[in-house]
Each structure stands twice: as C-alpha cells, then as structure tokens.
Amino acid sequence: MSNKKAKESDNNMELHLHDCRMKIGETIxxxxEKKGYNQEQLADIMNxxxxxVSKIExxxxxxxxxxxxxxxxFLDFNISIVNNKK
Incomplete structure (x- = not known):
C-alpha cells in the first residue's frame, strides 16, 4: 500500500473511531437521562x-x-444498540 493510501486509510479509521465514540456517548x-441519573450520580455508581462520564458522553x-x-x-442496555456500522 502506498504511503498516500495508508495515510488516507488511517484518516478514515480515525474518523470512524470518532463517529463511534460520539454515537456511543450520545447513547449513554x-x-x-431516561434513567433519571445526573453525571455525578452515574460517576459514583461506576466509581x-x-x-x-462527561468526556465519554x-x-x-x-x-x-x-x-x-x-x-x-449499570444502565441496563444492550451494547449492540450503539453499532455505528454504515
């Protein structure tokens, strides 16, 4: 693979990972919020x-x-709901 293609692939992967982190954070x-917790309460529960918690969200x-x-x-959800595959 050429350096240009490798760099493009790395950039695409970084974008994908960023999108996944954003989707997971939004879902969490x-x-x-639906469970009625604030960030501090969830942080305490999860130690x-x-x-x-804020950075993850x-x-x-x-x-x-x-x-x-x-x-x-702790929030009782299925990990599969955060799938971001297009």
Whole structure:
C-alpha cells in the first residue's frame, strides 16, 4: 500500500473511531437521562470521575470495552444498540 493510501486509510479509521465514540456517548447520555441519573450520580455508581462520564458522553474519551461493558451493565442496555456500522 502506498504511503498516500495508508495515510488516507488511517484518516478514515480515525474518523470512524470518532463517529463511534460520539454515537456511543450520545447513547449513554440519552439512557442516563431516561434513567433519571445526573453525571455525578452515574460517576459514583461506576466509581469513575464525573469528568470521565462527561468526556465519554461528549466523545472525547478513548475508552475500552471494559468501560462500555460497565455502562451497559449499570444502565441496563444492550451494547449492540450503539453499532455505528454504515
């Protein structure tokens, strides 16, 4: 693969990852609000900082599958609802 194509592929992957983080964050925020929690309450339940919850909800935190699993457990949602594949 040429350097140009490799760079384009990397850029496309970064855009995809950003879109996924945004979609997941939006989904978590919507579910949190429907459950009646504020960010501080959810942070306390999950044993993370409110800043971490905020960053995740705003797509600014590169979190692991472990975080996603914790959110899905505590907020009781299926991880498949955050699928962003086009």
């Amino acid at each position: 925020r919507e579910i949190r 993370v900082s409110r800043t971490t 705003n797509g600014k935190f590169n979190f692991s599958i472990d975080y996603l699993s914790k959110f899905s457990w």
